[in-house]
Amino acid sequence: MVTPPARKVMVVADPAPHSAAALQYALSHALLEQDELILLHVENTSSWKNTLTTFLKRPTIASAANAMTPNISSGPDWGSTDVNFLDQMKYASEIAQPKIPVRIEKIDPDGKDKATVILSKSKDLGIDLIIIGQKRSLSSAILGYKRPSGSMKGSKLIDTVDYLIENSPCTCVGVQKKGQNGGYVLNSKTQKNFWLLG
Numbered sequence: 001m002v003t004p005p006a007r008k009v010m011v012v013a014d015p016a017p018h019s020a021a022a023l024q025y026a027l028s029h030a031l032l033e034q035d036e037l038i039l040l041h042v043e044n045t046s047s048w049k050n051t052l053t054t055f056l057k058r059p060t061i062a063s064a065a066n067a068m069t070p071n072i073s074s075g076p077d078w079g080s081t082d083v084n085f086l087d088q089m090k091y092a093s094e095i096a097q098p099k100i101p102v103r104i105e106k107i108d109p110d111g112k113d114k115a116t117v118i119l120s121k122s123k124d125l126g127i128d129l130i131i132i133g134q135k136r137s138l139s140s141a142i143l144g145y146k147r148p149s150g151s152m153k154g155s156k157l158i159d160t161v162d163y164l165i166e167n168s169p170c171t172c173v174g175v176q177k178k179g180q181n182g183g184y185v186l187n188s189k190t191q192k193n194f195w196l197l198g
Contacts, residue, residue: 006034007128012118013039013104015085018133021177023089025184026131027096029196030173037102039089040121042114115163127170134161134174134187165189 011026013019023039031037086104093102105125109117122130161174165188174187183197 003034004032006036007032008036008038008126009129009131010038010040010122010125010127011089012130012132013041013086013089014133016133016135018135018176020089020133021184022131022133022175023093024177025173025175025186025196027093029184030129030131031097031100033099035100037093037097037100038105038125038127039086039093039102040105040107040118041086042117043106043108113160115160115167118160118164119168122168122170129170130164130168130172132161132164132172132174134176161187 009026009031011019011023013023026037086106090102090104093100105121107117107121118130118132121127164172165174171188176185176187178185178195183195186194186196188194
């Protein structure tokens, strides 16, 4: 039996439930034993540190591991510092897939948009597969991507995921978790809204 070549799989890591869902999908469906997992965080402290729930819920490493295996997305918010949630995601990954090496990469966008930074870093690292959590409401999926007046956070996320899917030289998969046991909706360049059960 021929062993497939080792791949570098990048999960875009953010302190948010859709990012946890992307990691859960990677650990349960995308990673093979000889792969390497890279958790990439584009540091943008102003976008998430100001949310009240971030400061109210600080999960321990043990609770994050319990939450992430077998069901990451049901866990609490990802701590109040980037170090906290990245370490917890790495720890949970090592528990779920002990044979797969996991490393953390943090990058400062330096004024560039998130999608450009992720693409550039994925080329530098020789990434074979990018997995990113996708937060898309039913209305935006039906009506298209209208930017709301006020907060641009949701639009930026949608735009980032769609841009990566269309422009990444390697395969990029946008992952949405559907409820507790509803599986995943996956989007890539070749498949849109592909439903994958648990």
